[in-house]
Amino acid sequence: MSTPFTEPAKKHLGQNFLHDRSVIDKIVQAIAPQPGDAIVEIGPGQGALTFPLLKKHGEVTAIEFDRDLHAPLQAAAREHGTLHLIEGDVLGVDFTALAAQLAPADGRIRLAGNLPYNLSSPILFHALEHAAAIRDMHFMLQKEVVERMAAGPGNKVYGRLSVMLQAYCTVTPLFVVPPGAFRPAPKVDSAVVRLLPKPAGCIDVQDRVRFANVVRAAFGQRRKTLRNALHGVAGTALIEAAGLRPDARAEQVDVAGFVRLANLPAED
Incomplete structure (x- = not known):
């Protein structure tokens, strides 16, 4: 059967379309859709993951920015299941409201997708804002980003993304995917x-x-000590009250340490 997709990948949108069937199968297996799940895919592209999810689950909601993909997605999806397509930028989608609409009993959705690498961090931070309305997330990302997400203190790639995600989520790298x-x-x-x-x-x-704000300031200038990086945000006394060394650098502080510091009353 000929494909309805004739548009090439658009570099300015960060499009790289997944086609390896074994990788797709592993992702679907990791997601393991269950009856009653409200699955929301970010960036379905040409449907490489969408259609197997539809075959497995029967119904998927997908958010796609590229208008040129909307019609072929809808056309190709008909033989696999029911696709609800949201047109627009995922950063403008209220996941909490969407969860209330799609999963009124549970109030939580399941997110999945091959995220555009040039927008991965903004999408992750957007999802964090709605974490209470999300049961789990399975994302394909640049390997380097996944390493940053899961890194611990002392690791050279441990940073703001690591701390923010790990404060609210359990982060588990699953497998590597070649180019x-x-x-x-x-x-x-x-x-x-x-x-x-x-x-x-x-x-x-x-x-x-x-x-x-504390985490952003601490990692804003990585080479600075906490005393200097947090100037105007948390003074030396507050840093010490949190059990931290003012002469330490942000990459030496674990997530719990940042939480303790942020939970202390801000100085006047």
Whole structure:
């Protein structure tokens, strides 16, 4: 059967279309759709993951920015299941409202997708804002990004993304995907990662805005000590009260340390 997709990948949208069947099967197996799940795919592209998910689950909601892909996606999806297509930028989608619509009983959706590498961090931070409405996430990302997401203190790639994600989610790298699994082939390896949002009672952050500001400032200039990097955000006394060394650098502080510091009353 001929494919309805005639548009080539658009470099400015960061499009690399997955085509390796063995990789697709592994992703579907990792997601393991169950009856009643509200599955939302980010960036379905040409449907490489969408259609197997439809065959397995019967119904998928997908968010696609590229208007040229909407009609062929809808046409090709008809033989596999029911595709609900949301047209637009994922960063403008209210996942909490979408979860209330798609999963009124549970109030949580399951996110999946091959994220455009040039927008992966903004999408991850956007999902974090709605973590309470998300059961889990399975994303294909640049391998380097997945390594940063899962890194611990002392690791050279441990940073703001690591701390912010691990404060709210359990991060589990699943497997590496070579460039040849995509068309066109990217110049880097990719990896699939699972993010499992923590229950509200297991999240120790008291003020999310304050926590985000502390972490952003601490990693804003990595070579600076906490004393200097957090100037105007948290003074020496507050850093010490959190059990941290003012002369330490951000990459030496674990997630719990940042949480303790952010939870202390801000100085006047």
